[in-house]
Amino acid sequence: MEYQNIVFLTGAGISAPSGLQTFRGENGLWYNRNPEDVATLKAFEDNPLFVLRFYNRLRKEMLQAEPNAAHLAIAELEKKLADSRQGCVNILTQNIDTLHEKANSSRVFHIHGSIASARCTKCNCVWHNERSILLMTPCPACQSVGTVRPDIVFFKEPLQYQGLTEHFLKNADLFIAVGTSGKIAPASHFAAEAKAHGAKTMAFNLEEPENKQDFDEVILGPAEQTLPQFIKELLSN
Ligand SMILES: [Zn+2]
Incomplete structure (x- = not known):
């Protein structure tokens, strides 16, 4: 496995296939x-x-609501890396739903709070x-x-986990944004920040994100299909 410190940023697009x-x-x-x-x-x-x-x-x-294949794939990646002591996965989510938790991810940080x-x-x-x-x-x-x-987090209130977010972005070697349009600051700056600190940056989204220049790779399509496929490949390397 090429990466030890994987940070996800997830947005509304990952929960849409779950009916949210x-x-x-x-x-x-x-x-x-x-x-x-x-x-x-x-x-x-x-x-x-x-x-x-x-x-x-x-x-x-x-x-x-129930988690979909994209949530489950992220949770599986976390479990595989933790079990083999090869690395860790942290999830920064803009979503207030609990689908990552339902998928059994344990390192979930709700930067916009949780319902x-x-x-x-x-x-x-x-x-x-x-x-x-x-x-x-x-x-x-x-x-x-x-x-x-x-x-x-209501509009104009500060995001939660700001210090931790900084820490994650500094230390990530792979940053993956899933289902987020890249329109809403400050989360739209996370990719650029991770990249500046040396991470490879990827986006999985239906449409090109607004901040596409911050990503080394943009994978267009339904994340519930593209992300499990990518994670499967990642784990087989
Ligand atoms: Zn009180």
């Missing part, structure tokens, strides 16, 4: 809402019930949560009521 449509697409998960109405701190403060209900519905839908965790705005406690969040849901740490929100 990209947010802005037709019939996307925004349910025809403007993201500004549900994914900003102001929206949450102005109308918490509306925002909580939106994410409660989204959570239900996301938790019912399956909740946070208290008062004491900043974060906990695993698959239930609906209500206005009366108390924080398990400080017992406050009305301070519990989905642990999701």
Whole structure:
């Protein structure tokens, strides 16, 4: 195996074949809402019930989805490398769904937060949560009521795991972006950063990503087909 330190960046395109449509697409998960109405701190403060209900519905839908061949292939790569002590796989995901976890990947970092965790705005406690969040849901740490929100990064809030992300991008020898358009900063800069530190960079996407110049190779097509094929080849080398 040529690579020891593989970092994935996954976006909405990897979850679309599992029935979780990209947010802005037709019939996307925004349910025809403007993201500004549900994914900003102001929206949450102005109308918490509306925002909580939106994410409660989204959570239900996301938790019912199943991983597809692309998620499973990444998990298999992690397992094979770990079992043979040849290297490790880390996944930075822009997705708030839990499909990587369901595929049994263990090194998953949700840079935009996760639908399956909740946070208290008062004491900043974060906990695993698959239930609906209500206005009366108390924080398990400080017992406050009305301070519990989905642990999701709203627009203009800083990404999670920034330090770790830097570390991964610096140390990767193979960086693979899957199902991400390369339009949204700062994740759109990750490939360039990994490349600057010497990683080989690859993209698996339906369409050419906007930052295609940052990739050594761009593989066009459905990631649930192209990625398992590539990983199979990688593991046979
Ligand atoms: Zn609290």
